[in-house]
Amino acid sequence: MNTPPVALTIAGSDSGGGAGIQADLTTFAALGVHGASAVTAITVQDTTGVHDIHPVPVGVVLAQIECVLRDLAPAAVKVGMLGRPELSEAVARVAAAGRLPRLVVDPVLVSTSGHSLAADGVVATLREQLLPHAHLVTPNTDEAAALLGTVPARSVDEQADHAGALLAFGSRAVVVTGGTVRTPDGTERVDVLAGPAGTVVFRSPEIATDNDHGTGCTFASAAAAFLARGHTTHDAVLSARGLVRHALRTSAPWRLGSGRGPVAHTRTTCFEATPDPTNAPHSQGAPR
Numbered sequence: 520m521n522t523p524p525v526a527l528t529i530a531g532s533d534s535g536g537g538a539g540i541q542a543d544l545t546t547f548a549a550l551g552v553h554g555a556s557a558v559t560a561i562t563v564q565d566t567t568g569v570h571d572i573h574p575v576p577v578g579v580v581l582a583q584i585e586c587v588l589r590d591l592a593p594a595a596v597k598v599g600m601l602g603r604p605e606l607s608e609a610v611a612r613v614a615a616a617g618r619l620p621r622l623v624v625d626p627v628l629v630s631t632s633g634h635s636l637a638a639d640g641v642v643a644t645l646r647e648q649l650l651p652h653a654h655l656v657t658p659n660t661d662e663a664a665a666l667l668g669t670v671p672a673r674s675v676d677e678q679a680d681h682a683g684a685l686l687a688f689g690s691r692a693v694v695v696t697g698g699t700v701r702t703p704d705g706t707e708r709v710d711v712l713a714g715p716a717g718t719v720v721f722r723s724p725e726i727a728t729d730n731d732h733g734t735g736c737t738f739a740s741a742a743a744a745f746l747a748r749g750h751t752t753h754d755a756v757l758s759a760r761g762l763v764r765h766a767l768r769t770s771a772p773w774r775l776g777s778g779r780g781p782v783a784h785t786r787t788t789c790f791e792a793t794p795d796p797t798n799a800p801h802s803q804g805a806p807r
């Protein structure tokens with residue numbers, strides 16, 4: 520049996536298992552990637568919300584990162600909740616030293632349940648210190664607006680403008696997720712990828728579900744896992760969308776918890792076997 524590629528997630532723990540480290544590790548496992556982790560914070564969290572946050576000391580987070588980098592040589596790294604500007608700065612220093620390969624940055628600021636997951640100053644340190652070293656940045660429309668100091672995109676064109684504007688902070692590619700467009704046939708979900716070779720718009724029908732806690736973490740960690748497996752940025756984004764859509768469809772009828780339930784990370788192993796005609800890019804010019 521071949522040795523699996525390794526991916527490292529630097530993220531917070533979600534005790535409810537829907538987002539954060541728990542979503543990342545189950546997603547890595549579903550994609551045949553060995554998952555290593557550096558826990559940045561322990562959140563007291565369930566499907567109804569975030570009830571408390573206990574930050575892990577910066578030195579302890581760095582020690583976890585160091586020993587994983589030394590021993591396991593990850594092929595890709597995903598960064599989620601950092602929570603504090605001093606931790607963003609510390610992780611950015613490791614990235615600036617060129618030690619975080621194929622770095623996927625999910626700029627986690629607020630949970631689906633509406634709780635702040637980032638203190639003042641995190642937006643500025645992400646933008647100025649971490650983003651320049653990222654291979655791919657995966658903000659949703661609200662996070663993109665916060666990073667740009669503007670209001671969330673209201674159209675696909677504005678979403679594409681925001682993705683392009685975020686590229687100016689120095690990352691190789693940016694995908695702004697979570698746009699919605701109403702058509703005569705219903706609502707579509709739109710993600711816009713901008714990179715060195717142009718802009719690609721992905722549009723697919725919305726999947727009706729209350730179980731969407733953790734979509735952003737699952738998307739970003741799936742993209743990191745596909746990059747670790749050698750996919751191009753465009754193909755990693757396309758496949759990550761496919762995985763999230765499969766997870767949303769599978770869990771749509773489930774009832775887990777009394778709030779917004781988690782997507783079905785555990786049922787994503789065979790999603791590649793099922794071609795998904797609803798997941799295709801709308802325009803060409805893919806970043807490589």
Ligand SMILES: Nc1ncnc2c1ncn2[C@@H]1O[C@H](COP(=O)(O)OP(=O)(O)OP(=O)(O)O)[C@@H](O)[C@H]1O
Nearest residue numbers: 631659696697708725726733734735736738760763
């Ligand atoms: N109801 C849905 N139907 C189809 N696709 C969805 C739905 N909800 C989210 N997605 C997709 O999930 C992926 C993650 O994007 P999303 O914008 O939800 O991240 P996020 O807001 O950061 O998530 P989180 O809730 O974890 O913060 C994107 O590809 C997005 O299009």
Ligand SMILES: Cc1ncc(COP(=O)(O)O)c(N)n1
Nearest residue numbers: 531532538539630631732733
């Ligand atoms: C530890 C942690 N990391 C990230 C999120 C964001 O995910 P969501 O927006 O789905 O709540 C979260 N809720 N908790």
